[in-house]
Amino acid sequence: MTTTTRRDLPTRYDAAAVEPGIYQRWLESGAFAPAAEPPAGAERFVITMPPPNVTGALHNGHAVFVTLEDLLIRYHRMRGDDTLWVPGVDHASIAAQFVLDRIIGEEGETRASLGRERYLERMWQFMDETRGVIGHQMRRLGASADWSRERFTMDDGSARAVRVAFKRLWDADLAYRGEALVNWCPRCRTTISDLENVKHEEAGTLWRIRYHLARPDGSPDPDAWITVATTRPETIFGDTAVAVHPDDERYRALVGREAILPFLGRRLPIIADDHVERAFGTGAVKITPAHDFDDYEVGQRHGLPIVNVLDEDARLNDDAGEFAGLDRYEARPRILERLSAMGDLEGEEPHQMVIGRCERCGTVVEPRLSIQWFVRTEPLAERAMASVRNGRTRIIPPHFEKVYAHWMENIHDWAVGRQLWWGHRIPAWYCPDGHITVSDAEEGPDACATCGRPATELTQETDIFDTWFSSGLWPFSTLGWPDDTPDYRRFYPTSVMETGYDILFFWVARMMMLGLFLTDGEPFHTVFLHGIVRGEGGVKMSKTKGNVVDPLEVVEEFGADALRFALTASTSPGSDQRLTEAKIAGARNFTNKLWNAARFVIGARPDPLAAPAGELGLPERWIASRLADATARATRQLDDLDPAGYAGGLHDFAWSDYCDWFLEMAKLELRRDGASDGERARVWWTAARTLAGTLRLLHPIVPFATEEIWTRLHALDPALTDGEPLLISAHWPQPGERDALADAQVADLIELVRSVRNLRSGAGLPAGEWIPLAVAPADDATARGLETALRFLEPMARVRPITLRSGETAPSGAPATTGGLGVAWLERAEAATERDGSGREAYLREGIRRLEALLGDARFVERAPPTVVERERARVEELRIQLASLTGNDA
RNA sequence: GGGCGAUUAGCUCAGCUGGUUAGAGUGCACGGUUCACAUCCGUGAGGUCACUGGUUCGAAUCCAGUAUCGCCCACCA
Numbered sequence: 001m002t003t004t005t006r007r008d009l010p011t012r013y014d015a016a017a018v019e020p021g022i023y024q025r026w027l028e029s030g031a032f033a034p035a036a037e038p039p040a041g042a043e044r045f046v047i048t049m050p051p052p053n054v055t056g057a058l059h060n061g062h063a064v065f066v067t068l069e070d071l072l073i074r075y076h077r078m079r080g081d082d083t084l085w086v087p088g089v090d091h092a093s094i095a096a097q098f099v100l101d102r103i104i105g106e107e108g109e110t111r112a113s114l115g116r117e118r119y120l121e122r123m124w125q126f127m128d129e130t131r132g133v134i135g136h137q138m139r140r141l142g143a144s145a146d147w148s149r150e151r152f153t154m155d156d157g158s159a160r161a162v163r164v165a166f167k168r169l170w171d172a173d174l175a176y177r178g179e180a181l182v183n184w185c186p187r188c189r190t191t192i193s194d195l196e197n198v199k200h201e202e203a204g205t206l207w208r209i210r211y212h213l214a215r216p217d218g219s220p221d222p223d224a225w226i227t228v229a230t231t232r233p234e235t236i237f238g239d240t241a242v243a244v245h246p247d248d249e250r251y252r253a254l255v256g257r258e259a260i261l262p263f264l265g266r267r268l269p270i271i272a273d274d275h276v277e278r279a280f281g282t283g284a285v286k287i288t289p290a291h292d293f294d295d296y297e298v299g300q301r302h303g304l305p306i307v308n309v310l311d312e313d314a315r316l317n318d319d320a321g322e323f324a325g326l327d328r329y330e331a332r333p334r335i336l337e338r339l340s341a342m343g344d345l346e347g348e349e350p351h352q353m354v355i356g357r358c359e360r361c362g363t364v365v366e367p368r369l370s371i372q373w374f375v376r377t378e379p380l381a382e383r384a385m386a387s388v389r390n391g392r393t394r395i396i397p398p399h400f401e402k403v404y405a406h407w408m409e410n411i412h413d414w415a416v417g418r419q420l421w422w423g424h425r426i427p428a429w430y431c432p433d434g435h436i437t438v439s440d441a442e443e444g445p446d447a448c449a450t451c452g453r454p455a456t457e458l459t460q461e462t463d464i465f466d467t468w469f470s471s472g473l474w475p476f477s478t479l480g481w482p483d484d485t486p487d488y489r490r491f492y493p494t495s496v497m498e499t500g501y502d503i504l505f506f507w508v509a510r511m512m513m514l515g516l517f518l519t520d521g522e523p524f525h526t527v528f529l530h531g532i533v534r535g536e537g538g539v540k541m542s543k544t545k546g547n548v549v550d551p552l553e554v555v556e557e558f559g560a561d562a563l564r565f566a567l568t569a570s571t572s573p574g575s576d577q578r579l580t581e582a583k584i585a586g587a588r589n590f591t592n593k594l595w596n597a598a599r600f601v602i603g604a605r606p607d608p609l610a611a612p613a614g615e616l617g618l619p620e621r622w623i624a625s626r627l628a629d630a631t632a633r634a635t636r637q638l639d640d641l642d643p644a645g646y647a648g649g650l651h652d653f654a655w656s657d658y659c660d661w662f663l664e665m666a667k668l669e670l671r672r673d674g675a676s677d678g679e680r681a682r683v684w685w686t687a688a689r690t691l692a693g694t695l696r697l698l699h700p701i702v703p704f705a706t707e708e709i710w711t712r713l714h715a716l717d718p719a720l721t722d723g724e725p726l727l728i729s730a731h732w733p734q735p736g737e738r739d740a741l742a743d744a745q746v747a748d749l750i751e752l753v754r755s756v757r758n759l760r761s762g763a764g765l766p767a768g769e770w771i772p773l774a775v776a777p778a779d780d781a782t783a784r785g786l787e788t789a790l791r792f793l794e795p796m797a798r799v800r801p802i803t804l805r806s807g808e809t810a811p812s813g814a815p816a817t818t819g820g821l822g823v824a825w826l827e828r829a830e831a832a833t834e835r836d837g838s839g840r841e842a843y844l845r846e847g848i849r850r851l852e853a854l855l856g857d858a859r860f861v862e863r864a865p866p867t868v869v870e871r872e873r874a875r876v877e878e879l880r881i882q883l884a885s886l887t888g889n890d891a
Numbered sequence: 892g893g894g895c896g897a898u899u900a901g902c903u904c905a906g907c908u909g910g911u912u913a914g915a916g917u918g919c920a921c922g923g924u925u926c927a928c929a930u931c932c933g934u935g936a937g938g939u940c941a942c943u944g945g946u947u948c949g950a951a952u953c954c955a956g957u958a959u960c961g962c963c964c965a966c967c968a
Contacts, residue, residue: 011928199965206968230968243968277967285968294966353968399895403963406894410964501963569916570904575896576961578903582917589930600927648905648915663927754934761934767923795925847912860948868910868949875911 009602009712013595015559015588019704023139026707031077031728033146038082038490045076046494047085048475048524049145050507051153053092054130055099058137060533060563060579061500063551064571066141067564067701068530068643069498074144074700075638078732084491086478087143088151089134091127093423093467094188094196098360100126100422116421123422127154137552141560142703144728149487151478153470154424160442161477162424162470165518167440170428174376174517175416177428177436181296182415184368185358186314190419191372193466194412195506197356197365204231206351207336208282210344211242211259214267220260226251226270227346229281231353232291233339234331236261237309237320239268241287243298246272248283262344263321263335273298290369306369314366328366373417373426373463380513381408387512387522395527396641397574400501407505414510416466423464431458472510475523482518496641497524500532501574528641531576533567554584561702562588568701569647590651591705594698597659598709601688602716604670606680613678618749618788619665620686621742626657627693632735634697647701654694661750663687665792672791688713692720696733703728748820749789755817755840756797759826762839763815771828773799776808776885778822789821803827809885816840818886844883851876 026032038044047069052062073085100123101111111119135150151157169175183197184190208227212220228242242259244251251270258267268286275298276285289299290308299306309319314328323331339345356365385408387393388401395401417426427444429437435450437458447454470477475497479488493515499507508527515523554563565587570577616624630653637646669675669683692713695706710727713720724730756773765771775790777783783806790802809823810816816825817840851872854860861869 009927012930013928228968232968275966275968280967288968292966292968294968297966351968354965403895406964505963572904580903580917583903585930586916589928592930593928596928596931598927603927642907644905645907652915659927660932664932667927757933758935761922767933768925843912850912854949857948863948864910872911 009595009599011596011599013559013592013705013708015561015591015704016556018708019142019555019560020140022704022707023142025726026144026728027147029726029729031726032085032144033148034082034084034491039080042080042082044491044495045073045079045081045083046491046496046524047073047083048494048497048511049085049087050499050503051088051090051151051471051474052134053095054089054127054134054152055092055096056134058134058141058551060551060554060567062134062137063141063563064530064533064567065498065500066138066143067567068528068571069496070141070143070145070703071564071568071643071700072496072498072638072641074703074728075732077144077728078696078699078730080731082490084149084487085143085145086149086151087135087138087145087147088153088474088478089131090467090471091152091154091423093418093420093464094190094192094360095467096123096126097420097422098188111421119421140552140555142564144703149478153467153474157480158470158473158477159424160440161473161481162465163427163440163442164482165469165473165514166427166465167438168518169375170438172517174379175373175438176376177371177373179369179371180374180415181290181293181367181369182372183356184312184314184366184370185361185363186312186366187361187363188358188420189312191368191370191415191417192358192360192365193415193468196359198359199354199356201352202355204351204353204355205348206231206281207233207348208346209233209236209262209286209339210346211261211268211286212344213254214258214260218260218267220265225344226254226259226284227282228284228286230286231351232288232332233335234316234323234328235288235291235309236286236335237264237316237323238288238290238307239266239286240289240299240304240307241268241302242270243273243276243285243287244270244283245276245278246274248276248278250283262339262342263323269302269304271298271302273301291367293367296367296369308369310366310368312368372415373428373461375414375416375469377411377414377513380517381411381509383516384408384509384512387516393512393522393525393527396529400504400527400529400574404504404509407509414466416469417461417463418466419462420464423467424470425464426461428461429455429458430461468506468510471507472514473518475511475515476519492519492523493521494524496526496528498528498530501529502532504529526641529574530571531574534576534578558584558588559591559704561591561705565590565647565651565702568643569651571644573641590655591702593655593659594695594702594705594709597654597663598691598712600663601684601691602712604667604687605684605716606670606677609684610677610681612682612685613676614682616686617669617679617683618742618745619662619669619792620683621739622746623658623662623686623690624736625739625742626653626662627690628736628738630657631693631697631733635732635735638700643701650694650698650701654698658690658694661746662690664796668792668795688717688720693733695727696730699727699730744820745785745789749792751819752789752817752821752824753793753796755819756793756799756824756826759815759817759824760797760799763826763828765826765828768798770798770800771826773797773802774805774808774810774825774827775802775821776805776810776823778820778881778885782821786821799826809887812887816886818844818882823885841883841886844879844886848876848879848883851879 049069050065073083077083166175182191185192206229208229210225210227213224215221226242239261254270255272257270259270261268275294287295287298289296289304289306307319309317311317316323316326316331318324323335336345358365385405388395388404395404427439429445431448431451431453433451435448437445437449439445445455448458475494476492479492481488511523551563562584566583570583633649634646666683666687670680695710699706707727710721714725777786794800794802810825814825816823855872
């Protein structure tokens with residue numbers, strides 16, 4: 001038999017060196033995948049994760065979701081639940097095309113030069129190169145997802161789900177095709193959703209332009225005009241009216257007359273509409289229905305013609321006369337120049353305005369009139385709202401329920417078509433007569449659903465779906481839907497959907513709407529939203545700012561456990577957090593602390609190990625009680641989705657209770673003269689078993705270090721691990737019994753040790769010197785139990801000898817302290833001359849003063865609950881006794 | 892223009908449904924080579940809980956208002 005000793009183990013835990021090997025062992029053990037059959041009576045726990053963009057490398061924002069989801073799944077796996085975590089990536093059509101366009105650009109190609117087919121071939125090739133990156137990074141962080149079920153939103157299963165979903169929406173009249181003004185990115189050359197149209201406050205200019213009034217013969221009156229204010233002179237060619245407010249006295253006489261459009265000479269009716277803000281600009285607005293959302297509505301109200309003057313690249317088209325062919329921003333100054341030359345540019349002023357830019361490329365978004373596919377969202381939103389309102393799906397933190405509800409209430413129809421190539425093509429076919437056939441068959445329809453023309457005469461829609469359409473199906477499409485598969489039956493609906501609050505609308509809302517409609521149930525019962533990870537100084541990490549911390553670099557330096565712990569310990573649902581190197585280093589120190597505690601335990605094993613003998617001593621009973629408490633708390637916190645509380649609580653338990661106090665006491669017991677081999681064995685077993693219990697509790701958050709230590713404990717003696725060779729598959733512990741007496745006794749001991757150390761330090765006594773101490777026990781009962789306590793007090797406070805002085809009080813001037821165990825004072829002449837370092841007396845006096853004031857207040861005694869009054873009375877009594885024993889006076 | 896959140900030690904943050912003299916980590920100061928760990932151990936300093944009112948026997952905690960910061964939504968061109 002080989003014996004492991006401390007010497008065999010390095011004093012520092014080298015996370016980066018051991019983590020990959022541990023992950024490999026987990027993989028080989030098959031621990032990540034659910035059992036073939038659900039365990040009898042097991043509860044279900046299924047994670048819905050946000051599939052990251054296939055194109056992007058993982059950043060620390062992703063590390064948060066990997067960490068939180070992994071910790072939940074590991075916890076529930078240990079609980080014996082029927083767990084599943086399906087990993088995967090999103091095809092991110094617009095983002096992927098953006099990246100690929102750049103790549104092929106470097107190769108001298110463009111989208112147009114390649115054509116759709118070759119472009120898509122190139123895209124799949126690109127996917128082969130990048131698809132594995134995210135998965136690799138997730139694994140490095142320890143993600144215990146079921147990789148055998150890994151999915152991609154462009155795989156066949158997703159494609160089928162998309163077709164079926166859309167067909168059902170179409171059949172239910174929840175999808176339609178129609179003309180509408182949509183957000184258009186001239187650079188990406190596609191429609192984007194409202195959410196992708198990011199508003200920015202920017203400095204612009206407001207120009208005042210004269211539109212001459214029309215004379216009866218239709219010619220412009222050189223001496224009469226109406227001045228409009230605009231920020232977009234280049235859309236002038238699309239004007240079809242001038243609007244003023246109906247109550248605006250300045251213009252009342254003009255309503256009903258006509259103005260002449262500069263350059264083109266078109267006659268524009270002057271109309272009255274409430275939409276116009278009298279105080280803004282000149283109070284007169286040019287109405288351009290094809291290029292402004294407001295104007296479009298005004299146009300609808302007044303039956304105005306719609307004139308589109310921009311092409312898909314945002315260049316002026318042939319309707320722009322002499323300016324045709326110019327880019328919108330090239331045209332602007334030229335138009336202004338000409339207007340100025342004509343004397344019709346009345347003036348300009350700086351103007352702060354909100355401008356929409358494409359989330360992906362930053363180009364100013366152009367409202368564009370086109371025929372698009374829409375999903376009718378109102379009926380879907382109604383249900384999605386109800387599910388949250390009635391609690392069938394809860395959102396954490398709860399205040400996001402309001403945000404969610406507000407968005408749902410004001411929802412617009414969802415323009416789902418994208419004029420891109422990389423994505424799921426909309427399964428709609430047009431026949432020459434204009435009929436639309438939507439089919440969910442992979443090969444498309446056999447014939448026009450309306451007139452029966454054969455498939456050969458039909459042409460498929462070229463638009464693809466918004467990426468979020470397929471993501472919206474994720475919780476069930478990844479489980480085999482629309483087929484009634486075993487996975488779907490077993491794992492749907494899912495349990496916790498964990499993601500960042502920034503995609504609440506993009507993704508969560510869509511999953512709710514589509515899930516409820518398509519599966520007739522909520523896709524998950526809990527939405528857990530985490531915050532954004534910011535860097536040093538609180539700035540959001542972004543590539544352009546160059547402050548992105550690569551999780552893999554962190555992992556290499558500090559270990560995945562450290563990153564996971566740092567992220568978890570300072571996460572608060574829905575709130576942003578700052579990730580600093582100091583935090584990560586602190587977490588790394590914690591894993592090192594665990595490692596060294598294990599080194600001690602392993603090295604301290606008596607050899608040979610006798611059979612444990614005797615009753616559990618005070619430190620053993622105490623740590624068992626503390627472990628019971630830590631277990632109960634950790635369990636509750638994980639059930640309540642309080643990962644930060646869980647991490648923090650165990651950090652304290654492991655570091656403070658177990659290492660600082662229990663192991664220190666255990667050392668003394670193991671080395672105590674006169675201890676029998678059986679007693680030593682008993683103490684060691686407690687130390688080792690408690691360590692094992694702590695590892696179980698910590699495993700979800702620091703899986704690697706705990707697994708590594710577990711392995712060594714198991715090798716040392718399988719009895720320590722209950723014969724469970726791998727911690728990842730070990731069971732979550734049940735909390736043991738609390739021991740109130742041991743809790744109190746050790747709490748008193750700790751207080752006394754601290755107080756005496758405090759006295760020493762305050763008296764300026766050298767750290768290494770042994771100082772005589774006198775102790776007067778609080779009472780006879782304490783006196784009888786004091787022997788054990790003093791055994792620990794002596795070395796821990798470095799006091800010797802300790803003399804019992806029952807009934808005595810501290811001589812005046814002696815550094816003294818008191819607590820539950822009684823009074824203690826340093827017996828040392830020169831110490832007495834030093835200042836009283838404890839401050840204990842002042843503390844007690846202040847406490848008594850406050851409580852007496854409180855209890856002397858008749859209103860408090862009369863109105864506060866009796867239990868509270870009673871508790872305060874008992875407290876003041878306790879403090880009085882302590883003070884009396886300390887000073888020798890009857891206080 | 893609406894709405895939401897935040898404001899607690901130098902820094903990063905806990906503090907649940909109101910009830911000891913408000914905590915932790917980190918930083919700082921001082922002291923430590925006793926054989927788990929200096930990525931460590933011990934001791935200490937440091938906070939009128941943003942401000943003003945109110946409710947209450949009692950408020951960091953509940954209510955109202957104010958200020959500052961942040962975020963989300965929104966059709967003044």
